[in-house]
Amino acid sequence: MTPSAAAAPPLSVEGLRFGWGKGPQALQDCRLEIPGPGLWMLVGSNGSGKSTLLRLIAGLLTPEAGRISCPCKPALVFQNPDHQLLLPSCGSDLQLALPEDLSAAERAERVARALAQVGLPGLERRPIHTLSGGQKQRLAIAGALASAATLLLLDEPTALLDPDSQREVLELIHQLCHRSDAPLTALWITHRLEELRRCDGAARMESGRIGPWQSGAALRRSLAHLPAGGAER
Ligand SMILES: Nc1ncnc2c1ncn2[C@@H]1O[C@H](COP(=O)(O)OP(=O)(O)OP(=O)(O)O)[C@@H](O)[C@H]1O
Numbered sequence: 001m002t003p004s005a006a007a008a009p010p011l012s013v014e015g016l017r018f019g020w021g022k023g024p025q026a027l028q029d030c031r032l033e034i035p036g037p038g039l040w041m042l043v044g045s046n047g048s049g050k051s052t053l054l055r056l057i058a059g060l061l062t063p064e065a066g067r068i069s070c071p072c073k074p075a076l077v078f079q080n081p082d083h084q085l086l087l088p089s090c091g092s093d094l095q096l097a098l099p100e101d102l103s104a105a106e107r108a109e110r111v112a113r114a115l116a117q118v119g120l121p122g123l124e125r126r127p128i129h130t131l132s133g134g135q136k137q138r139l140a141i142a143g144a145l146a147s148a149a150t151l152l153l154l155d156e157p158t159a160l161l162d163p164d165s166q167r168e169v170l171e172l173i174h175q176l177c178h179r180s181d182a183p184l185t186a187l188w189i190t191h192r193l194e195e196l197r198r199c200d201g202a203a204r205m206e207s208g209r210i211g212p213w214q215s216g217a218a219l220r221r222s223l224a225h226l227p228a229g230g231a232e233r
């Protein structure tokens, strides 16, 4: 067996169960394995359990049953970057994401590198409220990179963006997941079926369970018969 074939998958979820209080179970016997680095997409109707799953993987919720095996360091990126950008300037916000045991020079270097990686070089002192929506979302992704995350959990990251910014964010994540040196793994939730063209695999979530990985094109075709062009809203 080659070393890469022997490597543990970046994420493996088995038999996951979770309910929010008295309602029906949000997740039941939920199973998912991401086989390797790349851009993996999940599509599903409102309330099918996608956001709950990401919160469980990120460790913000505790499952009632089942197992999550994640050798990677996860980081969540939300639909609305205003919900996760906390400090006034780009640099100060990224400082928050860094591990504590770094020298001042290392901190500055990591902040500069994270900004450059998302196409915002030199914006350390820029007030966050002056950024466009797309730039804010890229800054939220920079926060995940600064934290040394290797599994990005993206919950409809383009839902609030205009078409150009949607494409920029999608291409940025695609590039981070396909770079030759240490490619990342991303689990990307979307209702925008056109985004499926850039994924390495796509699956459909229904009533707290996830179907098998398919190509983005195949899943898009299978959803095309649904009302509203398969957007599953
Ligand atoms: N904080 C919460 N408190 C109570 N119930 C919740 C909470 N968050 C989600 N739920 C319930 O859990 C179920 C799954 O919701 P979830 O948000 O995970 O779905 P989703 O697939 O992300 O939907 P959407 O596409 O609308 O974002 C729904 O029935 C929802 O009402």
Ligand SMILES: [Mg+2]
Pocket (backbone or CB within 6 Å): 050, 051, 052, 155
């Ligand atoms: Mg959701």
